[in-house]
Amino acid sequence: MSPMNSRTADSPRRPSRSLLALALAVTLMFAAAGSAAIWKAYAWGYGATADDPIAVPLGEPLHLGVARTPGGPAEWITMARVFAHMQRELSRPIVVHYALSSDNQIRMFEAGELDIALMSTLAYLDLENTGLIEPVAIPTIRNRPLDAAVIVVPYDSDAVSIEDLRDMRFAVSPDLAGASFAYWLLDRTGVNPVGFFAETPAGVQDENLARLANGEVDGTSVRISALAHWPENTFQIIEHSPDLGMPPIVVSTSLDAETIVLIRDSLLNAASRGILPEGSAITGFGTPGDTDYDFARELDNIHRGLELEAFGSAHQ
Numbered sequence: 280m281s282p283m284n285s286r287t288a289d290s291p292r293r294p295s296r297s298l299l300a301l302a303l304a305v306t307l308m309f310a311a312a313g314s315a316a317i318w319k320a321y322a323w324g325y326g327a328t329a330d331d332p333i334a335v336p337l338g339e340p341l342h343l344g345v346a347r348t349p350g351g352p353a354e355w356i357t358m359a360r361v362f363a364h365m366q367r368e369l370s371r372p373i374v375v376h377y378a379l380s381s382d383n384q385i386r387m388f389e390a391g392e393l394d395i396a397l398m399s400t401l402a403y404l405d406l407e408n409t410g411l412i413e414p415v416a417i418p419t420i421r422n423r424p425l426d427a428a429v430i431v432v433p434y435d436s437d438a439v440s441i442e443d444l445r446d447m448r449f450a451v452s453p454d455l456a457g458a459s460f461a462y463w464l465l466d467r468t469g470v471n472p473v474g475f476f477a478e479t480p481a482g483v484q485d486e487n488l489a490r491l492a493n494g495e496v497d498g499t500s501v502r503i504s505a506l507a508h509w510p511e512n513t514f515q516i517i518e519h520s521p522d523l524g525m526p527p528i529v530v531s532t533s534l535d536a537e538t539i540v541l542i543r544d545s546l547l548n549a550a551s552r553g554i555l556p557e558g559s560a561i562t563g564f565g566t567p568g569d570t571d572y573d574f575a576r577e578l579d580n581i582h583r584g585l586e587l588e589a590f591g592s593a594h595q
Contacts, residue, residue: 428456524571
C-alpha cells in the first residue's frame with residue numbers, strides 16, 4: 280500500500296491554511312492566465328524572451344485548445360514545452376485558446392476554430408462519434424497510462440468507505456471523476472444518493488482538494504492524477520474506480536494526414552527527445568485505446584441523466 284493510502288500513529292498534521300491558500304491562489308492564477316503562462320513558456324523553449332516575435336515560426340498557425348492539465352496546474356509548463364517543441368518541428372505557430380469548460384471545447388471544434396486540443400474526457404466523449412476529431416495521444420502520469428476516479432479524505436480521517444461520509448461535507452465537481460463517480464459508488468451499493476451528504480460545495484478538482492486539505496470539507500472525488508503534486512500524507516484514498524482513460528490530445532480531422540502524423544510523432548517522442556522537464560508528473564505520452572474509455576462512457580451516461588437534487592445545488 281502506498282504512503283498516500285496508509286496511515287501511521289505519528290501521521291503529520293495537515294498543511295497550514297496559509298500554505299494551502301497559496302496553493303489554491305496559484306491554481307486559480309493558472310486558470311485565469313493559462314494562455315499567458317503558456318506563451319511565456321513557448322518563448323523560453325525557443326531560447327527567446329516573451330516579447331521576441333522572431334522566435335515564432337511564420338507558417339500557417341495551428342489553433343490549440345487547452346483547459347485543465349492532467350497532473351494539476353503545475354503541469355502547464357510541461358505542456359507548454361511540449362507544444363513549443365511541436366511548433367518548432369512543424370514550422371507552424373501554435374495559437375493557444377483557453378477553454379473554461381467542456382462545452383467551450385465542443386463548441387470550438389464544431390465551429391472549426393480548433394486544430395488541436397488537450398481535451399477533457401467529457402468533451403471527447405461528446406465528439407468521439409461525430410467525425411470531427413481524432414485522438415492522437417494520451418499523457419502518462421507518473422508512468423501510469425490510465426487514470427482512475429478516487430474518493431479521498433484527510434489523511435487522519437477514520438472513514439474507510441464512502442458510506443462513512445453520510446451527512447458530511449463532500450466537495451463535488453462536474454468532472455466524470457467528481458459527482459458522477461460518487462453517484463455511481465452509492466448507487467451500486469444500494470444507497471440512495473439523494474440527500475446523502477450534508478453539504479456539497481462545488482468547484483474544480485484542484486479547488487476541492489484545497490478545501491479538503493484546509494478542513495473545509497470531509498471528502499471529495501477526483502482523478503488520481505490530480506493528486507500528483509500534493510505532498511504524501513495529505514490525503515488517503517478510500518475508494519478506487521476501474522481504469523479511467525486519461526484526457527486525450529485530439530486533432531481536427533480537417534487537418535491533412537501528414538500534419539496529423541507529425542503531431543502524433545512529436546507527442547509520442549517527447550520523452551525520448553528530452554522535452555519533458557525533470558520532476559514533471561507527466562512522464563510521457565502513449566497511444567489511446569478505445570477500451571480505455573469504457574468506464575468513462577458508463578460514468579458519462581450517469582452524468583447526462585444525473586438528478587441535480589442528488590447533490591443539492593452543486594450542478595446548478
